[in-house]
Amino acid sequence: MKQYLKMDEWSIIEESFDPATHEISESIFSIGNGFMGQRANFEEQYSGKSLQGSYMAGVYYPDKTRVGWWKNGYPEYFAKVLNSTNWIGINVLINGESLDLAKCEIKDFVRELNMKEGYLSRRFVAVMENGKEIQVESVRFVSMKRQEIGAIRYAVTPLNFSGTIRVVPYLDGDVQNKDSNYDEKFWLEVEKSAAQDISYLNLKTKKLDFHVTSVMSFDVYKNGEKQEFEASVSEREKFVSAEAAFEVEQGATLTLYKYVANVTSRNHGLGQLVEAGKKALLEAHAAGFDSLRQEQADVWAEKWKGSDIIIEGDVSAQQGIRFNIFQLNQTYTGEDDRLNIGPKGFTGEKYGGSTYWDTEAYCVPFYLSTADSGIARNLLIYRYKHLEKAKENAKKLGFTKGALYPMVTMNGEECHNEWEITFEEIHRNGAIAYAIYNYVNYTGDKSYLSQYGLEVLAEISRFWEERVNFSSTKGKYVMLGVTGPNEYENNVNNNWYTNRIASWTMEYTLEVLDYLKKNENARYLELIDKLKLSNEETAKWRNIIDNMYYPVDEERGVFLQQDGFLDKELVPVKDLAPENLPINQNWSWDRILRSCYIKQADVLQGLFFLSDRYDLETKKRNFDFYEPLTVHESSLSPCVHSIMACELGYQEKAYEMYLRTARLDLDNYNNDTEDGCHTTSMAGTWMAVIQGFAGLRVKNDELVLQPFIPSHWKAFSFNVMFRGATLKVNVGEESITVTNETDTPAAIRIYDRSYTVSAHGEIQAQRSSVTI
């Protein structure tokens, strides 16, 4: 892990160029607007190592599955985030020689991701092989306001010579996914046109017929003065460019403004793509770069108002948390309920798919607290829309009813193929049910249940009903052959978490049915009829709830992760020689499986989700048992432990866990940031601060806070939305202040005392130094 980025509260800054870390920076400095995203590739040619990546949300490719040994039930395709047209490209020729940072000496290099205003900039002086020095300054962003628009300002100044500078903005669709299973290219050309004013490239995917059209225009200024010129255009397969040449005197600055609209068949008719692109482009071009950038700054100011966390006394933590919030907001804006949050966002293409249980377990809480409730609601509706596919999936695996949501998906179909995960890591179904509860509990929006929620809950309950079986030796319902959240165990029996979340799902479904029967009877009857839900079924659920088997260790008073867990040798992680860690890089898979080491929160995940139902002593016993055995080799793990440690008053442990992911990508902690950022786990870090350090919960329609300040911090404050109110919470050394910035009053409890924060009002509470 190499720390090469400068500490700064609002920006990520790299102050010199090192090809060795370039791909890491390409991930970290990525920009996105929920509709498209772009790795921080250079605009000009770069012959060094680079992972070129432009991604359009929801545009994917079903790559033919590659496995060693086929098993029945595997999906035929693995849906991949699709690397699409490189729209940022600008070749620069200095007296005919191409500018390529792999072939220059580079001075005064600065790359900055300005998180406050949402743009990427870069500045450097390149000394070319012939001794010519040129200064380059570039700024680019993808517009949060105009989702199809990207804009680049690219300024070149010859420092020690006068000469001909050619700029060649282009669109290049001849790109490939790095992880293509069979080294195949996924795009076909539909049409193209290169012209001085507007060039475009219309491509479609080889399968599924997604069309993506990129349209570009550009202006050139010299020393601030708009230039007239005759461009020479060029076309080849899946490529268009326009070239303009200028004589530039030493010290003068040639500035290219490149505007691009990327439009897709997800939002426009196939025949309208070029027109739609041109229209969006012309509007943006007319507005001009500076005005687009101001819009961008305005939208981001609004985003920060909802979601910022301010940490006093720790710049590193401040930068880390803002980076996480920034990336989450770049990845998903919540307007399109067909989209979701890919594990790498728009920063890379690894893993494929866009939706994991990460969304429900980690991301929903972030959006619930930091954005309008409609955004989390859209994340829920996304799954509602996939219900039929989830039912098909269950059928495919041999179930006669019910729904099994996929482990990884783009369009509702499963696209993961490791039997122990695809077929067995079924607890994901529980997280999808839990997110409904979480949403309703947080927002109070019970209308969701009758509109969408119940159907999903009932079909998941049906799945659980059929997935358990009655063990005559145990006299209980058991669940055999599952993989829990801890993926360092495969094909186990009676994973406590899975049994628990299954039973909980059925319980909550029955509760919701009761609620609807009493409060929305007409809709209730309609739904019962639509679902063909019988009394036998609900009685069976009740019976399973009452007779579910949970493995426990009576002696230690802990829940057992699964049957037989205590047959393992229980050696705490701290007693392992360091060269064993991380075990996933040093141990063979069988050794990992039979060891006691836990990849990520498993029993503790259950105690976290169902926190209300367990007393502190139970949580403590389980935490004390499992935390020492947990290796946290998933980036999703430490946050749950951190939150639980906060609740148990283990403040040092909580902070230690928080640090494990706070700067995961900025410090390239797992040595894999070059593949992209760990976008979904960023929500976990946010949770560690808000649900952990601040102790935020929603109970009985109150927002509850139980804050403490990590000893390395002076104070911290954050914004949180709750039932129409936006609250600014400051946790100071002495007191906690909550300011309501809206017209809606909010019910809040701090430690044990309840308050109402009136519209635009403020309350203050003494800070307690003990949280339990």
Place this chain on the structure above:
Amino acid sequence: MKQYLKMDEWSIIEESFDPATHEISESIFSIGNGFMGQRANFEEQYSGKSLQGSYMAGVYYPDKTRVGWWKNGYPEYFAKVLNSTNWIGINVLINGESLDLAKCEIKDFVRELNMKEGYLSRRFVAVMENGKEIQVESVRFVSMKRQEIGAIRYAVTPLNFSGTIRVVPYLDGDVQNKDSNYDEKFWLEVEKSAAQDISYLNLKTKKLDFHVTSVMSFDVYKNGEKQEFEASVSEREKFVSAEAAFEVEQGATLTLYKYVANVTSRNHGLGQLVEAGKKALLEAHAAGFDSLRQEQADVWAEKWKGSDIIIEGDVSAQQGIRFNIFQLNQTYTGEDDRLNIGPKGFTGEKYGGSTYWDTEAYCVPFYLSTADSGIARNLLIYRYKHLEKAKENAKKLGFTKGALYPMVTMNGEECHNEWEITFEEIHRNGAIAYAIYNYVNYTGDKSYLSQYGLEVLAEISRFWEERVNFSSTKGKYVMLGVTGPNEYENNVNNNWYTNRIASWTMEYTLEVLDYLKKNENARYLELIDKLKLSNEETAKWRNIIDNMYYPVDEERGVFLQQDGFLDKELVPVKDLAPENLPINQNWSWDRILRSCYIKQADVLQGLFFLSDRYDLETKKRNFDFYEPLTVHESSLSPCVHSIMACELGYQEKAYEMYLRTARLDLDNYNNDTEDGCHTTSMAGTWMAVIQGFAGLRVKNDELVLQPFIPSHWKAFSFNVMFRGATLKVNVGEESITVTNETDTPAAIRIYDRSYTVSAHGEIQAQRSSVTI
């Protein structure tokens, strides 16, 4: 399953040509001599569907592993049986038009695999598109006496015309493995020469540098008269041919004799290959086709003398068992201790590798009883030679000592990559230890133990020692995370069979140590020193033996296949609706795993191996419990159940199980014979007859027989070798006759009575109708 082959006691006969079953026939009619093998591809061009396959024993290719998701410990390569030079090819041109059975009408087609004398013949009349009719008769074999030689007689007779017939014998090395992971070709050309007298092709593999040189010569006769001719030769990359043209009158027969020597760098120096090939070829050519064929018949007569089984009253069973014995003898002759028995023999390339635990569990018994003991000994030495690689393999998986033999191998390195098998199906180690016991028990050759056996046993025991762990809750040693012989369970804890065979290995190792200490003390001390075997280690083994945990169901009095087995729903296979079967084609993998259905003998495999240690009542309870749950979806399964059913007096069940594999390939029972024959499971069928129906065992240095006759048979007889004697056993309705055909007397027990069969003597015993 389509039965299209004619019933015959000594031959496999196909009486018409159907392209739909051609690939199945290509497998079934394969010929081999332990050194090389050849699918029953046509000599002449065939543009229809065909799997061309020529294989040289021990010549393999490390194909880069293909997996969906890489796991630590996976081998980088998968060693594949290598499809090598097509040496049988003879193009035939009739008045310039190529003979191609995919483009003719075919009449009077007969293909015959003559098992008695070891050759493949074919006869047909082809009506070409232009109406010309020609008759073809071909005979070919690979010589059992001259392992590098293959010979073909190919006779063409124009029936309704006179014209020019060109014959073009060739060698074609431009071949590919069907299952190449990345569609790569594995051969490079070294040198070649095409000439009228002798042509050759010298190829080498892209990796590992195996060289294979094929050398050919040919004669042409017309109506029995040798022809003089001028051949026109041709060369292209990896290809040589010679072409000869003849005017042939209607009704005259043109006969080509093609002789080929295939020599490899496994047996000759790189520089000597062409010379060695020429020498072998010239000798064979000088001997001539008829004489070579007589040699072949003589060797096979000898083979049949050792291994034949004669079944009276059931031609179908007779054909089936002879086919199995024939294929086993074709695949492995036992002279080269670097070779082993591939799962498909020389009949196909599926699965790769050449050595599975099939060898020890199923094939060793066959060779022990039907061939000189040196052959089984060589199979054991093969593993001894891989001991260092097995130690490396254990080290790679994180063990500090001991040996883990690979699941699949060519050269001792693992080349299988499914974690649940590669890393966890470790019971294979037990079968390798058991084979040593089996060999010594059968042959009485205790010298093997000090020469080779102990080292293997000790290193396997060391592996088990480290692989178990002490469970403090159970107060016993447990073995976590294994896959037993029943591959329809993965990653289970305390698989009874694995725990049992592990403990047994340690026990037998201690026994062998004791024996050597007492009887070969000097060598014992040498071995102790070489192995650095300490008293602590052997004490630890004793402790594990004494405290091994075995899951049991006290109530039913059965051993449990693994922890938690009784949590499953136990529904007998017969209660499954038929559309569920086979479950491996109809159920998703997770459903199979959590079901109670057993792919192949698991607990019963242990009771079979360690038969002496369990009473009949125990075996009966376990058989009665597990047999109804067993789906026998491995071809290796039914034989063990059959043998056990015999022992328990379940004669109908025994016969039913025997039938499951008796004609597996001949009737294409599993619908996959086109990929090759199930060579190793053929040994299982042999076992079902000899160890099952005849009840053959070796106990206390006596050969024990407890025969019964399946009700569908009248009588059966077989040859069996035992400690230097060759015994012919006839099981008749009334009595059992044993004839000793050698100079060595043999101790034998029939039912409960012991006999000595003197040299060239005969004994007779009453047949008992009850076996228990």
